[in-house]
Amino acid sequence: LVIPDFTAFCAEITRMFDAVRDCRDGEVAAYIPQLARADADGFAVAVRTIDGQRFAIGDTATRYCVQSTCKPINYAIALDRLGVDAVHRHVGREPSGHSFNAITLNAAGLPHNPMINAGAIMCASLIAPEQSAADRFDTVMQTWGALAGEGAVGFDNAVFLSERDTADRNFALAYFMRENGAFPDGTDLKATLDLYFQCCSITVDAPGMATIAATFANGGVCPLSNDRVFTSDTTKNCLSLMASCGLYDFSGEFAFTVGLPAKSGVSGALFITIPGVCGIAVWSPRLDALGNSVRGVEFARRLAGRFAFDGLVDT
Ligand code: GLN
Numbered sequence: 001l002v003i004p005d006f007t008a009f010c011a012e013i014t015r016m017f018d019a020v021r022d023c024r025d026g027e028v029a030a031y032i033p034q035l036a037r038a039d040a041d042g043f044a045v046a047v048r049t050i051d052g053q054r055f056a057i058g059d060t061a062t063r064y065c066v067q068s069t070c071k072p073i074n075y076a077i078a079l080d081r082l083g084v085d086a087v088h089r090h091v092g093r094e095p096s097g098h099s100f101n102a103i104t105l106n107a108a109g110l111p112h113n114p115m116i117n118a119g120a121i122m123c124a125s126l127i128a129p130e131q132s133a134a135d136r137f138d139t140v141m142q143t144w145g146a147l148a149g150e151g152a153v154g155f156d157n158a159v160f161l162s163e164r165d166t167a168d169r170n171f172a173l174a175y176f177m178r179e180n181g182a183f184p185d186g187t188d189l190k191a192t193l194d195l196y197f198q199c200c201s202i203t204v205d206a207p208g209m210a211t212i213a214a215t216f217a218n219g220g221v222c223p224l225s226n227d228r229v230f231t232s233d234t235t236k237n238c239l240s241l242m243a244s245c246g247l248y249d250f251s252g253e254f255a256f257t258v259g260l261p262a263k264s265g266v267s268g269a270l271f272i273t274i275p276g277v278c279g280i281a282v283w284s285p286r287l288d289a290l291g292n293s294v295r296g297v298e299f300a301r302r303l304a305g306r307f308a309f310d311g312l313v314d315t
Contacts, residue, residue: 002049003278010047010055016302017045017057021169025284026294029266032162034254035116038064038267038285042145043295050218056207063203064283065159066281066287068100070140070199072238073212073248075114077143078126079234088184091119092253100248100291101169115263116247125187125198134258137198145200146229147215147222152208160201165169166196175310181233195288213279218260227289239308246298254297258304270296272303279285 003009030036039059040283046056078087086257096112098104104118105111110120128136144153174189185194204212215222216239220230243263247254254262262272268285270293280303284295 001053001209002051003053005012006049006053006055012306013045013055013303014057015046016299016306017043019302020284020295020299023295024286024296026288028268029287029291031074031266032159032166034156034159034162035065035267042268043284044206044282045299046281048210048214048279050214050276051069052221052223053278054183054210056210058171058206059283060206061284062118063154063199063205064091064268064269064285064306065156065265066202066204066269067200067267068115068117069209069263069265069269069271070202071120071123071146072216072242072263073143074120074123074127074140074196075241076122076230076234076238077140078114079237081128084128084233084237087123090126090184091122093248095245095251097201097249103169103172103176105180105182107279110182111177113241113245114143115205115241115251116248118271120197120199121170121174121192122177122182123137124199125183125192127195129184129187133194136191138246139196140199141202143229144204144212146225146227148204148208148210149211149222149224152205152211154203156201156203161195163197163200164194164211167193170196177213198228206283209269209271209281209283210279213273214279216281216294217275217277217279239275242273244248248290250288250292250297254300258300260300260304262300264292264296266291268293268296270300294310 019162059109108136194282219232220235246263282296
């Protein structure tokens, strides 16, 4: 067992959950009504190890939209299909140092990395562009089902419709990238943005997201089904960019203080990967000024302060 005394480990997780629950700092994202209505004090933590142990506490049955946590998954889908060279002809792999939706490109005229909006829109354009919109979305949903277990994943159409209606910034990013010749020839911008908004509107519960994180921790093999979802190279590349770029312009600080690959989203989603050990999902909608879950970041800090994840976890 990668976590030999799982009972003691879960007791520690529970202690951290209780400590962080008292924090009511931050505001729920309000750029669309569907997110503004989220339960501000909702809170869930879930853990799944790569060898099948699991634990969850809090609002573990609530499904929340995944928002930016779809970014590593779309990047991984694109990598698996096209390979690293073809993908990185269209998107960089350095932190941007700017906010997640900043209108900025790197010196080559490409989005800085796949973990911010511009790069995620680019990755959406790379997923099976020759297929119909329906087939492209099916590809994405099948991947989520394989990563998380079918029952854990859904889609929130109201979020999708309002994302699309209020998406001036994302349209601006897409046009800016097109002006700079960043997209592959023949890219359909409207279809690309629709797919990106649909991916942000996928829903999952915390145990499902912990399974996704555990799949990344397990080299791309889902510990629930033992099916390989992503190659080990794709998984490694994705974890590298989560480690350097996963929390927008807080990524450097998070790498310094926590040191684990993770990805956040404006719904208050956060998933953390402890390679070779487990995946952890936190959901708590109140966000800090940079768009990361306040409780999520605080939980991650406590986790890293309590355990040295150097292979075997000594509780
Ligand atoms: N739907 C959001 C957007 O495109 C996702 C961004 C995020 O989670 N940071 O702006």
